[in-house]
Amino acid sequence: MTPHDQVTDPLGLDHVRAPRFDSPDEVGAALAANRYLADASIASAVFLADRLIKPVLVEGPAGTGKTQLAKTVAEALGARLIRLQCYEGLDESKALYEWNYRKQLLRIQAGQSGEDAHVDWHELEGDIFSSEFLLTRPLLEAISATEPVVLLVDEVDRVEVETEALLLEILSEYQVSIPELGTVTATQLPMVFLTSNNTRELSEALKRRCLYLHIGYPDVERERAIVLSRVPGVTSALATRIAEVVRTLRGLDLRKAPSVSETLDWARTLVILGRSELGEQDVAETLHVLLKYQSDIDKATKELLGKPA
Amino acid sequence: MLDLLGEFVAELRAAGIPVSTTEHLDAARALVAIDLLDRPVMKAALAATMVKDEAHYPVFDTAFEIYFAMIDAAATDADGELDALEEASREQGRADGQRGRGRSQGRGGGASGDVSAEELAAMLVRALLERDEALLADVARQAVNRYAGLEPGRPVGGTYYLYRTLRNLDLDRLQRMLEQAAAGQGPVAPGSLTERLARDEAAARVELVKRAVEAEIRRRLVEDRGAAALARSVRKPLPEDIDVMHATRDELAQLNRALVPLSRKMAVRLARKRRKGHRGSLDLRRTVRHSMSTGGVPITPVFKPPRPAKPEIFVIADVSGSVASFARFTLLLVHAISSQFRKVRSFVFVDGLDEATRFFENQSDPAVAVNRINTEADVVWVDGHSDYGRALTLFHERFAQDVSRRTSVLVLGDARNNYHAPEAWVLADLRARARAVYWLNPEPRSYWDSGDSIVSAYAPYCNDVVECRTLRQLEHFVGALA
Numbered sequence: 001m002t003p004h005d006q007v008t009d010p011l012g013l014d015h016v017r018a019p020r021f022d023s024p025d026e027v028g029a030a031l032a033a034n035r036y037l038a039d040a041s042i043a044s045a046v047f048l049a050d051r052l053i054k055p056v057l058v059e060g061p062a063g064t065g066k067t068q069l070a071k072t073v074a075e076a077l078g079a080r081l082i083r084l085q086c087y088e089g090l091d092e093s094k095a096l097y098e099w100n101y102r103k104q105l106l107r108i109q110a111g112q113s114g115e116d117a118h119v120d121w122h123e124l125e126g127d128i129f130s131s132e133f134l135l136t137r138p139l140l141e142a143i144s145a146t147e148p149v150v151l152l153v154d155e156v157d158r159v160e161v162e163t164e165a166l167l168l169e170i171l172s173e174y175q176v177s178i179p180e181l182g183t184v185t186a187t188q189l190p191m192v193f194l195t196s197n198n199t200r201e202l203s204e205a206l207k208r209r210c211l212y213l214h215i216g217y218p219d220v221e222r223e224r225a226i227v228l229s230r231v232p233g234v235t236s237a238l239a240t241r242i243a244e245v246v247r248t249l250r251g252l253d254l255r256k257a258p259s260v261s262e263t264l265d266w267a268r269t270l271v272i273l274g275r276s277e278l279g280e281q282d283v284a285e286t287l288h289v290l291l292k293y294q295s296d297i298d299k300a301t302k303e304l305l306g307k308p309a
Numbered sequence: 310m311l312d313l314l315g316e317f318v319a320e321l322r323a324a325g326i327p328v329s330t331t332e333h334l335d336a337a338r339a340l341v342a343i344d345l346l347d348r349p350v351m352k353a354a355l356a357a358t359m360v361k362d363e364a365h366y367p368v369f370d371t372a373f374e375i376y377f378a379m380i381d382a383a384a385t386d387a388d389g390e391l392d393a394l395e396e397a398s399r400e401q402g403r404a405d406g407q408r409g410r411g412r413s414q415g416r417g418g419g420a421s422g423d424v425s426a427e428e429l430a431a432m433l434v435r436a437l438l439e440r441d442e443a444l445l446a447d448v449a450r451q452a453v454n455r456y457a458g459l460e461p462g463r464p465v466g467g468t469y470y471l472y473r474t475l476r477n478l479d480l481d482r483l484q485r486m487l488e489q490a491a492a493g494q495g496p497v498a499p500g501s502l503t504e505r506l507a508r509d510e511a512a513a514r515v516e517l518v519k520r521a522v523e524a525e526i527r528r529r530l531v532e533d534r535g536a537a538a539l540a541r542s543v544r545k546p547l548p549e550d551i552d553v554m555h556a557t558r559d560e561l562a563q564l565n566r567a568l569v570p571l572s573r574k575m576a577v578r579l580a581r582k583r584r585k586g587h588r589g590s591l592d593l594r595r596t597v598r599h600s601m602s603t604g605g606v607p608i609t610p611v612f613k614p615p616r617p618a619k620p621e622i623f624v625i626a627d628v629s630g631s632v633a634s635f636a637r638f639t640l641l642l643v644h645a646i647s648s649q650f651r652k653v654r655s656f657v658f659v660d661g662l663d664e665a666t667r668f669f670e671n672q673s674d675p676a677v678a679v680n681r682i683n684t685e686a687d688v689v690w691v692d693g694h695s696d697y698g699r700a701l702t703l704f705h706e707r708f709a710q711d712v713s714r715r716t717s718v719l720v721l722g723d724a725r726n727n728y729h730a731p732e733a734w735v736l737a738d739l740r741a742r743a744r745a746v747y748w749l750n751p752e753p754r755s756y757w758d759s760g761d762s763i764v765s766a767y768a769p770y771c772n773d774v775v776e777c778r779t780l781r782q783l784e785h786f787v788g789a790l791a
Binding site for chain 1: 331338505510574577608
């Protein structure tokens with residue numbers, strides 16, 4: 001029994017969907033075509049997520065492209081991206097579904113006044129608990145969508161442990177039970193990405209159901225390629241220099257190491273300033289784009305340029 | 310393959326990485342889906358299915374390199390056969406070398422003889438400058454043949470072989486040559502940006518050499534003794550399980566790195582626990598306001614946010630040599646999450662005592678403060694050997710009146726008193742004043758009360774005496790405290 005059958009059989013999905021990708025290399029190429037440069041571990045994780053029908057839990061420092069990965073996969077597949085932004089206090093009424101109380105209340109009040117004043121209760125009950133009065137939230141939407149979708153559960157570490165349990169049924173069974181309506185099963189299998197900034201330990205149950213992908217800082221060659229692909233107008237020499245300076249900065253003991261998104265901001269800044277080479281003066285003047293603490297800037301100036309700021 | 314995976318999983322579990330049966334199955338399924346000859350993909354697939362914590366990657370890496378080193382060799386051999394004839398001769402030479410090593414005492418077969426030391430060094434530089442990985446692997450092979458002096462059957466992890474090979478390759482000279490190459494022509498001003506970048510670039514490439522040699526030695530050792538035996542020799546604890554008192558320099562660096570995310574995690578968790586613990590009273594105004602949207606029916610009651618009292622912490626830490634690193638980590642952790650406490654005051658002692666709180670004030674980075682403690686705090690009175698009795702008496706004299714019902718007192722130390730008087734009455738008095746007195750001991754419980762350790766003299770006056778050897782234990786204790 002393939003992993004695919006294991007998920008689809010209970011759902012009664014008999015048509016077998018062809019795998020989205022043939023090899024990790026194809027994933028890499030598809031992502032690269034959308035200007036996302038994946039290394040072997042990223043490409044493999046996405047590939048396996050598709051083959052094993054499992055969600056991917058993406059962790060790593062801020063600004064290394066966790067959310068961007070899900071967006072790019074959606075783009076590459078031509079799928080709709082459905083995003084659930086997590087926050088503390090998120091509950092099922094915001095994540096899954098909610099009955100539209102106001103509309104239900106209106107419906108009841110409308111039934112009491114007017115001519116057909118004595119509607120049959122059962123009829124009314126069936127009426128107000130129909131899908132017309134259901135507000136779908138991202139998770140239900142991803143399950144019930146008929147077109148291909150990519151579900152992104154962003155910053156999942158912000159929700160409480162209890163709310164995490166809510167995700168489990170959906171992530172492993174691809175179905176949602178609504179007491180008044182019955183069970184909604186998926187008609188297609190969405191690709192699911194969860195991102196976490198690691199502000200708390202996620203539950204074992206959740207981790208077990210996911211593939212794990214840690215996106216760290218890229219090495220010099222990859223960072224250079226990222227700069228070249230995402231910043232228009234940057235010269236090859238400048239990109240190399242930028243990647244080298246950023247590597248040196250990450251090697252220092254800073255409070256906040258520069259992220260990839262900050263590298264890109266820096267590259268854009270230098271391009272706007274019309275630089276094609278990177279001199280010491282330029283570094284000194286624009287370091288604040290990369291580093292966000294004064295103590296870090298002082299330290300970096302001293303280390304890189306050999307003089308106090 | 311499945312057997313090999315099974316052994317690999319067993320090794321991961323033995324090293325402390327929790328791999329469940331489901332994850333094992335997932336890994337097996339993943340291996341079916343991928344091309345087994347593509348090593349990076351295979352490694353990524355195993356990591357994605359079985360290792361769910363970034364901090365566990367180093368341990369996983371080592372185990373992977375050991376268990377799947379043979380596959381790599383098999384793959385390159387296969388490639389070699391497919392390659393042109395010129396490759397074949399080199400393959401042949403290598404095979405000879407390996408046979409020779411198996412037979413004799415590893416003084417190197419004929420293969421190492423065909424390249425002189427100078428040629429080898431030149432090849433190494435060329436491999437690095439041209440980023441030629443195949444050539445680098447080849448050089449590593451030759452170098453190990455030539456310099457490592459591998460002795461079959463010895464139960465070692467290979468650190469010494471690595472050292473011997475790298476010393477002979479003269480990496481310092483290599484670093485200088487690469488620096489010059491990276492900086493380009495012309496003179497480079499010392500201290501300039503160009504010089505600095507060239508240095509880091511060269512260092513990164515030298516690191517590649519180290520890794521290549523390490524991989525080669527590991528491969529040889531696996532051939533010699535088998536994966537399971539080697540894995541046992543090189544197995545290292547996970548960062549959260551490192552014994553703080555006996556950590557090596559590398560391990561201390563790992564601990565330092567682990568501490569920042571740990572303290573952030575704890576701060577979030579504690580803040581959340583405090584907010585959630587019990588709700589405040591009903592907020593009538595906001596409840597009524599909310600009921601407007603449901604036609605005046607108060608469906609969702611709204612509560613005021615709770616404001617529970619935060620505890621106050623006094624840390625009294627022994628910073629003498631034997632337990633200094635433990636004191637350091639505890640102080641760092643407690644101060645990093647100090648926003649979760651009403652007040653944190655720290656005191657450090659050896660045989661004198663000094664308040665260290667001032668170093669943490671107006672200092673955003675606790676690590677800097679801890680370093681200042683080591684250099685500036687006035688803790689030595691006579692000879693620099695811990696004297697718990699005197700330190701406690703001094704504390705009592707100067708600060709006991711500040712200890713109140715809201716204060717939790719933590720004493721950090723191994724209670725090795727160098728046969729001075731214990732003065733345990735101080736703790737008895739503190740216990741009467743404070744909310745609680747805890748003793749954190751970085752020594753294993755079985756060592757307590759041996760030699761000059763006098764834990765049991767103090768234990769009756771503490772709410773609890775806790776063994777605290779690893780970050781995991783420390784995290785657990787501090788989490789329960791707040």
